[in-house]
Amino acid sequence: MSSVTDFLLNRASEPRLEAPAPGTAILEKAFAAASRAPDHALLRPWRYLVIEGEGLNALGELFAAAHTDSNEKKLEKARKKALRAPMVIVGIASPRPHRKVPESEQLLSAGASMSFLGLALQDAGYGVMWRTGDVAYHPTVLEGLGLKAGESVTGFLYTGTVSSRKPIVPRPEVADFVTRWPE
Template sequence: MSSVTDFLLNRASEPRLEAPAPDASTLDQAFACAARAPDHALLRPWRYMVIEGEGLKALGELFAAAHSNNGDEKKLEKVRKKVLRAPMIVVGIASPKKHHKVPEVEQLLSAGASMSFLGLALQDAGYGVMWRTGKMAYNPVVLEGLGLEKGESITGFLYTGTVSSTKPAVPRPELAEFVAHWPA
C-alpha cells in the first residue's frame, strides 16, 4: 500500500484542538496543495480566509449576531465560544465564475475538493482539522459579515490546530454499502 493510501485510510476529523496552529510556512504549503484540486478550465472557483487570535472573538460575535436567540444570553455565549474550539479557523469560500463550458456545480465540487486537499495537507503536516458547516455557513448575516460577494458561498469552516487528545476510531462503512458495479 502506498503512503498516500495508508494516510487516507487513517485520516480522521479531530474535534479537540489547541495551540499552536500551523505557522505561515506550513499554511502556505497547505494552500499550495489546495490549489492542486481538479479545476476544469483553471477557473480557481475558491478562496480562503484565515481567522485566528482576536479574529476568532470577532467571528464569535458575528455568529452571535446571526443567531436567533430570543434574548437567551446563555445560548449566545455558547455560540460565541464555539469558534474558540481551535486556535485557527480557515473559511473555505466557493467563488464560481461564469463560464460557457463549466457549470456552477462543477465549480462547487472543485471548491470542495480544494478544501479537502487543504485539510489533508494540514493533517500531513501534523495538525488536526475538523471541517464544520452548520447553520452559520448558510446564514446571510455571516455571509455579509465575512464580505462574501453575490454568488459566493461558504464550503466550510476548517478548524485547525494541534490535537489535544485522540478520539476513538469512527466506524467506516462497508464498501458494499456505497459501491455498485454497472451493469449488475
C-alpha cells in the same frame, strides 16, 4: 497501495484542538496543495480567509449575531464555537460564469480544494475539523465575512494541535456503497 492511500485510510476529523496552529510556512504549503484540486478550465473557484487571535472573537460575534434566540446562554455558546481551535480557515466557493464549466462543477472543485487543504494540514501533523452548520449559510455571517454575490461558504476548517484523539469512528464496508453497473 501507496503511503497516500494508507494516510487516507487513517484520516480522521479531530474536534479537540489547541495551540499552536500551523505557522506561515505550513499554511503556504497547505494552500499550494489546495490549489491542486481538480479544476476544469483552471477557474480557481475558491478563496480562503485565515482567522486567528482576536479574529476568532470577531467570528464568534458573527455567529452570535446570526442566532435568532436572544437567550444569553445560547448566544455565549454560539460565540464559543469560534474558539474551538486556535485557527479557523473559512473556505469560500467563488464560482464564475463559464460556458463549459457549470456552477455545480465549480462548487465541487471548491469542496475538493478544501479537502486537499485539510489533508495537507493533517499531513503536517495538525488536527482539523471541517464544520458548517446554520452559520455557514446565514446572511449576517456571509456579509460579515465579506462574501460577494454568488459566493458561499464551503466550511469552517478548525485547525491546531490535537489535544486528545477522539475514539476511532467505524467506517462503512465498501460493499455498502459501491455496486457495479450494469449488474
